[in-house]
Amino acid sequence: MLIGEYIHTIDEKNRVSMPAKFRKELGKKFIITPGLGNCLFIFTNKEWEKVSKKLSDSDNDLSFLKADQRSFNRYMFGRAAEVETDSIGRILIPDFLKEKIGLKNSAAIIGVKDRVEVWNEESWSQQKEAASKQAEQLAEKLGGEKN
Amino acid sequence: MLIGEYIHTIDEKNRVSMPAKFRKELGKKFIITPGLGNCLFIFTNKEWEKVSKKLSDSDNDLSFLKADQRSFNRYMFGRAAEVETDSIGRILIPDFLKEKIGLKNSAAIIGVKDRVEVWNEESWSQQKEAASKQAEQLAEKLGGEKN
DNA sequence: TATCAGGTGGGAAAAAGTGGGAAACCCCAG
């Protein structure tokens, strides 16, 4: 399971280390796409299969209007990229994706169960702050549903 | 059952001994997450399976499409970590979790039935104090209602 | 006192992250 938070630098050659803890599960090649919220999503190839199948299935339960679905798919597929790690686990994030979320010198890399998210550091801390305000409620839910 | 209170030091290498009494039940690997109140939760893998299943509504593979679900998952998974004890039962608590509850040189490690909580020492004594006052009031109340 | 278990500390090796040189590749101007 992909979990945890890592802050890594982006060097002059645009390289970012995938956290070692994520490498085994992600493999050598994977898919990076614009995400929802101010971030990027990274899916394993397997997960991407699932996701893309679901998204492009017009019978799905997402109640999209056709036009909406088309434009959404354009968004997810059209701007997706397959990336490959170098021999020591670094990847290159395409410029257009970096620009989308304002990445410069560092990236926050977050494991969210079966995907990885990439944030610029400031957005990530904002996101965290916002989330921790809801945290008590969320945790209540967690604790409350336990049994 | 996980019960009892232990104050252990965090050494320069960030290591903390799990109380020997907890080790058998927790096993060698377990999950540590932000908790409710100013503390961290430690779940056994088994408990975590249950919890994470609840969290990510497992019959919806596209849970990432819903904003509140996204931030919820981001919060629980992004700030969780799988930790493994060394050969003599110590673990490393990730920095981002230490910061969250202000851990420095020591930690209060508390057994709470089927999970373990980690507190910074001061918060824990405050918590205890508050709880014991409450307990007396509660007892009064309970006693009063009973007869 | 000797022994054992639990907790603490620290050296050394391994792994992870970061940086940079140089070959290989690509693209365009001449």
Place this chain on the structure above:
DNA sequence: CTGGGGTTTCCCACTTTTTCCCACCTGATA
């Protein structure tokens, strides 16, 4: 075509962090 400039790729090296292993201390016990 051909050569130069920029980019990408591959590889090696440095630094920091993590991991592994062993030693010590203390309190409880026999």
